[in-house]
Amino acid sequence: MSTIPVSDIPCVSLLYKLDRLKPAESSTYTPSSTYNDKIALLRNDITKLEVDSIVNAANNSLLGGGGVDGAIHRAAGPELYDECELLDGCVTGSAKITKGYRLPAKHVIHAVGPVYQSTKRQGKHTSLLQGCYRTSLELAVDNKLKSIAFSALSTGVYGYPSDEAAETAIGEVRKFLDSGKGDSLERIVFCNFTEKDEKAYFDMIPKFFPPDQTVEKKDEESPAPTSEDLAAQLPDPPTKNPSEEGQPDAKKLKSLKES
């Protein structure tokens, strides 16, 4: 299995240069080239990423399930399950950290996202999903990690609509960076697996991370690499649907009982 180094994951600045990301019609956020160099986006299997931490969409037991959770446990090996057994589960809206074992990622942050339907009825879905992203970022900073890659928490069997989840996820990351707490993080990656999630992120990123026109102007004065040069740097998206590999139904049954 070929792995993907963090330096090969395209950042938002590069995606604007390639014209893969289009500026939003309006954005209330201040453009920042520092942020746009830090935020990265790709569609791929998260278990291939050579990053300091990947964020797993876990369930309350932290003892494995289908979807991305199953893929991470399979790739990390049984030692991950053994460490998870010692953690005493995790409440929804929070996260716990373990080592990455046989994964190319050094650590796994296990975040428990909300089941959309039941938590929406209680009006708690947004704050619980925000809690997952905030806690994961705090764990990365507290453990002196430089890079973190998020899977699209709750958008699989937990049923969170992709566009709403992307807005909450990206908004919470922007809030964290604006607070100054994320200064030590060098890369924050949104790793999608499905086309619908990828599209939601491409639509939503420009709203929270608009292009920094001053940097683009400066770049135009020096000979710029061609789009082909830049595009050659992008890793290939996955060709298989995740449901072909995981057992999401198993997780669904478990999680619906838990929530």
Ligand code: ADP
């Ligand atoms: P949840 O129960 O929180 O919805 P799932 O694992 O069902 O968790 O799905 C979360 C997201 O993870 C979904 O968007 C799904 O497409 C994605 N996913 C599944 N497998 C992988 C993988 N190997 N790498 C990255 N993302 C994945």
